[in-house]
Amino acid sequence: MSRGRVIAVVPAYNEEGAIAGVVDAIRSFDPTMDVVVIDDGSRDATSSVAASRGAAVVTLPYNLGIGGAVQTGFKYALEQGYELAVRLDGDGQHDPRELSKLLAPVERDEADIATGSRFVSGSGDYRPPFARRIGITWFAKLVSLLIRQQVTDTTSGFQALNRKGIALFAGDYPSDYPEVEATVLVFKHRLRLVEVPVQMREREHGESSITFVRSVYYMLKVTLALCVAMVRKYTVPEEEATRP
Numbered sequence: 001m002s003r004g005r006v007i008a009v010v011p012a013y014n015e016e017g018a019i020a021g022v023v024d025a026i027r028s029f030d031p032t033m034d035v036v037v038i039d040d041g042s043r044d045a046t047s048s049v050a051a052s053r054g055a056a057v058v059t060l061p062y063n064l065g066i067g068g069a070v071q072t073g074f075k076y077a078l079e080q081g082y083e084l085a086v087r088l089d090g091d092g093q094h095d096p097r098e099l100s101k102l103l104a105p106v107e108r109d110e111a112d113i114a115t116g117s118r119f120v121s122g123s124g125d126y127r128p129p130f131a132r133r134i135g136i137t138w139f140a141k142l143v144s145l146l147i148r149q150q151v152t153d154t155t156s157g158f159q160a161l162n163r164k165g166i167a168l169f170a171g172d173y174p175s176d177y178p179e180v181e182a183t184v185l186v187f188k189h190r191l192r193l194v195e196v197p198v199q200m201r202e203r204e205h206g207e208s209s210i211t212f213v214r215s216v217y218y219m220l221k222v223t224l225a226l227c228v229a230m231v232r233k234y235t236v237p238e239e240e241a242t243r244p
Contacts, residue, residue: 004083006033006103009073011066011157012090013040016049019090023053026088029096036076037090040069046090067175070157074170085166087159093201094158101196102160112191113165115183116158116198117151135219139180142223146230147187151195154180158198164191180222184229 008026012019019037026035037050041063051057058076060069070087077085086102088094098116105111119140139154157179161169168189174181186193 005081006030006084006086007077007080007082008033008035008096009038009070009077009085009087010035010050010055010090011038011040011069011073011087012042012046012050013063013066013069014042014044014046015090015092016042016044016046018092019046019050020053022088022090022092022096023050023055025092025096026099027054029099033086034082036073038069038073038076040064040066065176066157067173067178070178071169071173074161074166074173077166078170082166083163085161087157087161089157095199095201098158098198099160101198102158105194105196106160106162109162110192111194112162113186113193114160115151115153115156115193115195116200117153117156117195118198118200119152120195121197138219139222142226143180143183146184146226149187149193151183151193153195154183158200174225177218177222181225181229184226188229 010019010022010026012022015022023035023037026033035055037046037055037057039047039050039057039059041060047057047059056076058072060072064072073087074085084103084106086099088096094116102114102116105114119136136153136155140152143154144150155177165186168185168191169182172185174185183193
């Protein structure tokens with residue numbers, strides 16, 4: 001499979017301290033890769049800083065949350081005709097130098113979506129806070145059971161996608177805490193998903209919005225959403241429906 005046009009989708013909310021480094025690191029990895037930053041209603045200078053580093057910027061009029069921002073990025077990629085997309089968070093925790101690991105199985109047509117896992121190799125040094133670690137473990141086991149495929153990092157937002165994956169997430173992407181539900185969405189649409197081992201860096205700027213209380217809320221809410229997702233009827237993305 002030829003690479004074709006590739007875009008990096010970077011959702012960001014109040015990341016003026018990190019976004020320049022993220023855009024620069026993506027360009028350092030591949031100067032030909034386009035970058036779009038989805039400014040999710042930031043109250044700081046995220047948009048202007050991203051634009052100053054040469055990224056395209058889509059500024060949302062108010063904060064939609066990570067799900068709405070990510071879906072906006074994939075809609076942009078679909079409408080602009082990109083064949084491949086990668087997703088990195090705007091806080092700098094995803095290392096663009098590892099994008100080659102994610103792109104490789106997609107470019108070889110072995111997967112429609114490749115997700116970077118901090119745990120798949122069993123040797124990573126990333127240690128999330130206790131409450132988050134419980135949630136990660138719970139959802140990895142639950143989703144693995146539901147989709148009958150072992151997954152280890154259902155909360156990862158580090159991904160590479162082909163045109164099928166872009167079309168799927170542009171047309172239907174969960175809101176609020178979306179990554180876990182999105183894994184089930186991929187399974188329901190019978191797209192091929194693989195995990196590849198990656199390292200995750202510590203956040204250098206800003207603070208995570210995930211507190212202990214939010215973690216508990218997250219686990220309860222998403223567990224219920226997963227049960228609904230398994231019986232929900234999904235519409236087929238327009239591109240997939242019209243494909244001969």
